[in-house]
Amino acid sequence: MSRLLKYFSARPIANTGSVARDHLANERTFLSWTRTGLGFVALGVALAKLSALEALSPVLQNGHGDLKLPSAALVGSGAGCLSYGTVRYFNSMRLLQKGLFKPNIAGIALVAATSGAVAGGAIVYRLPLINTGSSTNKEPIPRILAEPPAYRTMTGKPTIKLNNGNIMPALGFGTFAEPLLPGTTRVAVKAALQAGWRHLDCAWIYENEDEVGAGLKEFLEENPEIKRSDIFVTTKVWPHLFEPADVEWSLNDSLNKLGISEADLLLLHWPFAAQRTADYQIKRGPDEKYIIKQDLTENLEPTWRAMEKLFKAGKAKSIGVSNWTIPGLEALLKYAEIKPAVNQVEIHPFFPNTELVEYLFAHDITPVAYSPLGSQEGTGDRLLADQALQTLAEKKGCSLAQLLIAWGLKRGYAVLPKSQKAARIQSNFELVELTREEFAEINRAESRRGYRFVSCKELAEFNYDVWPEEER
Secondary structure, three states, rough: OHHHHHHOEEEEEEOOHHHHHHHHHHHHHHHHHHHHHHHHHHHHHHHHHHHOOOOOHHOOOOOOOHHHHHHHHHHHHHHHHHOOOOOHHHHHHHHHHHOOOOOOHHHHHHHHHHHHHHHHHHHHHHHHOOOOOOOOOOOOOOOOOOOOOOHHHOOOEEEEOOOOEEEEEOOOOOOOOOOOOOHHHHHHHHHHHEEEEEEEEHHHHOHHHHHHHHHHHHHHHOOOOOOOOHOEEEEEEHHHOOOOHHHHHHHHHHHHHHHHOEEEEEEOOOOOEOEOOOOOOEOOOOOOOEOHHHHHHHHHHHHHHHHEEEEEEOOEEEEEEEEEOOHHHHHHHHHOOOOOOOEEEEEEHHHHHOOOOOOOOHHOOEEEEEEOOOOOOOOOHHHHHHHHHHHHHHHHHHHHHHHHHHHHHHOOEEEEEOOOOHHHHHOOOOOOOOHHHHHHHHHHHHHHHHOOOHHHHHHHHHHHOOOOOOOO
């Protein structure tokens, strides 16, 4: 250390007594604080990158929680140490003005390196970890999939921390189903919960929330070690119930059918409002299409205020939207007192919806993917019938559904696969890890379709163009 100190110290011209000792003390202090500061910065950056790496591989997760705060504290502390040491060095450099010391180029270079370390550490700390699959595919920034102890010990599956601090399982069970025999949804929900699913995605319009509630009730009664709070339940408000008073009615009706006292997540199902009948059903015109409420559709602030009221009352632990576009979200964010926690939209390899996904990440809104397995209809270009993806799944030794679920989770958002068959429900819950090459191969599926699967017949019934900017 003495040799290093001598190397970085300015050399005295003559014996200057106390002045020389002051200079030497300042330089010793500079070196000591610089060494400590660089250590703090390096450790802080290392923690930040470790936290980011865990987003790519749940295997790396150790249940230590979010590392952003400790890593930021270390980087900040290191910058403080470096700053103090640098100030002390420049104090000693003032003696140069008196001609008592010759300037030392090595010492000045070390001061410059110190400043560069602070700036470099800040830049590295802020660098997002980006999935780099195909060089022609622009991928969204992965979110950190935190894994609280309750879910780690119960299911070992990833969860997402919403912007209000609430925890949502990243793997959700979709309950939408075509009209089936009575009891089918109840059996499917119970099978999903028994397989380990802890996120149920429901909606008022699905007309099966009573069966979801029955399956949930049976499961909890048979498994007393699992509490209602361990199950994340989402429900949604249909557009004909967007008047403020009707929003509360919709939630209460859903809660009564589900047999629960509050929803973990409440969403506005679509970005438009329609008329209702006296008995809270959809009012249709002579053409059997929805009758749009133009004024409310153009300004949904009263509807969102009703959502915020339910959040503040504790009846909805989180609130959000579904099927909203970037322009609609821009308008919402201007008047929202409480930012939406979620935007549930169609996302799958045939339609990765990348621009919207990136926008949501940038605004701290969690994307949730419905139809992550693509169309369930008998279209000629079904995602599950894609030959290249089938070959990839066979090579990996997993189902194509597992491959598609892994792709969505690797991109950093929640996915909502659905099935009525017990074997598939169990299989879909068994996660696989994708390599960088496999991820890139799945990304290339977009070139084979590139547009959404949502039924045009259903949208025509709405009498409202949700995506006017898209060619139909």
